[in-house]
Amino acid sequence: MARAALESRIAEVAGARVIRLSPLSGGCVGDVFRVDLASGVRVVVKAGSGGSRLDLEGDMLRALERTGLPVPKVVFAADDLLVMDYVETSGGLTESAEAHAAELLARLHGNTAPTFGYDGDTLIDGLLQPNGREANWRAFFRDRRLLYMATEAHRAGRLPARIVGRIEKLASRLGQWIADPSRPALIHGDAWGGNILCRRGRVAAFIDPAIYYADPEIELAFGTLFGTFGPAFFRRYGELRPLRPGFFEARRDLYNLYPLLVHVRLFGGSYVGDVERTLTRFGA
Numbered sequence: 001m002a003r004a005a006l007e008s009r010i011a012e013v014a015g016a017r018v019i020r021l022s023p024l025s026g027g028c029v030g031d032v033f034r035v036d037l038a039s040g041v042r043v044v045v046k047a048g049s050g051g052s053r054l055d056l057e058g059d060m061l062r063a064l065e066r067t068g069l070p071v072p073k074v075v076f077a078a079d080d081l082l083v084m085d086y087v088e089t090s091g092g093l094t095e096s097a098e099a100h101a102a103e104l105l106a107r108l109h110g111n112t113a114p115t116f117g118y119d120g121d122t123l124i125d126g127l128l129q130p131n132g133r134e135a136n137w138r139a140f141f142r143d144r145r146l147l148y149m150a151t152e153a154h155r156a157g158r159l160p161a162r163i164v165g166r167i168e169k170l171a172s173r174l175g176q177w178i179a180d181p182s183r184p185a186l187i188h189g190d191a192w193g194g195n196i197l198c199r200r201g202r203v204a205a206f207i208d209p210a211i212y213y214a215d216p217e218i219e220l221a222f223g224t225l226f227g228t229f230g231p232a233f234f235r236r237y238g239e240l241r242p243l244r245p246g247f248f249e250a251r252r253d254l255y256n257l258y259p260l261l262v263h264v265r266l267f268g269g270s271y272v273g274d275v276e277r278t279l280t281r282f283g284a
Helices: 003-014 054-067 095-108 137-155 161-171 217-225 231-240 247-255 257-267 270-281
Strands: 018-024 031-037 042-047 074-078 081-085 122-124 127-129 185-187 196-199 202-206 212-214
Touching: 003 018, 003 031, 003 042, 003 074, 003 081, 054 074, 054 081, 054 095, 054 122, 095 185, 095 196, 095 202, 095 231, 127 137, 127 257, 137 161, 137 212, 137 257, 161 257, 161 270, 217 231, 217 247, 217 257, 247 257, 247 270, 257 270
Parallel strands: none
Antiparallel strands: 018 031, 031 042, 042 081, 074 081, 122 127, 185 212, 196 202
16 A cells, blocks of 8 residues: 555544654564554554455454453454554563563463354464364364464475375374363464563563464463563463473474464475474374
């Protein structure tokens, strides 16, 4: 969208003239801007093309807001435009912010449903996340996460067929390590450091969700993949929601196959080797 057209559209939906439009980093789906309005309000805008499904991101943010999780308030959401309140930040994920994140995610994970999945597909980094409801967690994780994303990565030319075969072999044996949790839990779905905004040692907001009802351990596992969460997080989370035995020993790495496959689908490269190492570890 041309700059003048974008400013006009923002003014229309926000009810005030655009004074300043400043690019921000991030945004797998579209361009991201900090926008100062003549009303004195500051917002963040994501602008995409047709088919960007930014309205779905808005729906996910609203769903999380209803649980009490701090997220930017959605001002306007359409397929190609998302306008949100601007969140002031200062500093990163300190130990105190990690402990606060643990409290917030533990509370989020207390939101449950009868089955795994969600009432509609969601997105992760712009990729479709199929969420057909399923009573069995292993079946959901196998079919709608591992096998689905492996197939998508292969179709994109980023994952060789031989590795897809190894993933299918592992997927047939998940019952050796994974059991159904007591209840499906609502997860943010993409809670890594870049999606957690902090202010003065606390979490100010979570952004870019990829929500569905899951084993909450898949959220915790992803928090370790890129070093987002450390001992301070897990100490506090464990006080509120004790981890089942075997998480760090096995399930963490099994669950992290899914975000690794997402990264293979998006980027290929070294992530393919990371997938292979996990498969080798579990004898696939």
